[in-house]
Amino acid sequence: MSLRWCSLVLALPLSAQVHFVPQKLDIDIDGKPFTTFYAGEDANKPYLWPLRSANGKILTRRWPMEKDTGESHDHLHHRGLWFAYDGVNGVHFWANDPSYVAKDPHVGKIIVTKLTYADGDKAGTLTMQADWTAPDGKVLLHENRTMIFHSDPTLRIMDFDIRLTAAENVTFEDSKEGAFAIRLADALSEKKTGHMINAEGKQGMADVWGKRSNWVDYSGEVDGEKLGIAIFDSPSNPRHPNYWHSRDYGLFAIDPFGQHAFDPSQPESHWTLDAGKSIRFRWRVVIHPGDTASAHIADMYQRWAHEGSRTASE
Secondary structure, three states, rough: EEEEEOOOOOOOOOOOOOOOOEEEEEEOOOOOEEEEOOOOOOOOOOOOEEEEEOOOOOOOOOOOOOOOOOOOOOOOOOOOOEEEEEEEOEOOOOOHHHHHHHOOOOOOEEEEEEEEEOOOOEEEEEEEEEEEOOOOOOEEEEEEEEEEEOOOOOOEEEEEEEEEOOOOEEOOOOOOEEEEEEEOHHHHHHOOOOEEEEOOEEOHHHHOOOEEEEEEEEEEEEEEEEEEEEEOOOOOOOOOOOOOOOOOOOOOEEEEEOOOOOOOOOOOOOHHHHEEEEEEEEEEEEEEEEOOOOOHHHHHHHHHHHHHHHHHHO
């Protein structure tokens, strides 16, 4: 089995020194469409959309990338799968759709500066570099992200390794508006057929939102098929296990920066990062058939967490 990457290739003379960043890369797994990477000039941040199951069912909301879908039209900045955060030196990188600029002068942009990718029989890798840029054009953070897409007959597995390096002294303010996120299809939301459960067995938004946990799985029914999507938080991540910003309308996110915003008993967080210093996060996303129990999500997490710890110690 192999992964195939489809993109528009622009031929240039060998002597050309101009670097073109593709605005769109289609990602196929075992000959079937899985997702597309968008550099996100239309959204002020990069994103992956749509996310499909191994059987081709779409688990992410189609709007606003597609119009007249009959789905909810809230939160224009929720697009597929993305990583961003509000409140970096006062700049908003989460609620940062270009249409918001007229009302919010603090909207920033995450600008992709480089993409590289490699095929593989069992996994394919997409590496991205991006600059988190303030409204005045000043770069606050450099992001290096590696995304690995695994081949599997029934699962869709993605690994994310994200490193943020401060271009100047930065502070991540305490906010629930972040950070690693997916906007699920309306049909999969808890308001429809969906059901969320965390590693402690807590169920539903009331007991999952604002709680810390190793993982959360959000499962339901899409076009008559029982499907789910899980996010795993690596034990190596700062502040692990992190808080979950998971809503019944289909927002599915984990936030390593917010603290008091989720738990008023905790002090307000002002996470500082000096110029040149870095922080690193690792997450895994698993799209699976069936519900949490039948997919053995708890066991899957333990194997992944153990393997990650073993690899880190070598």
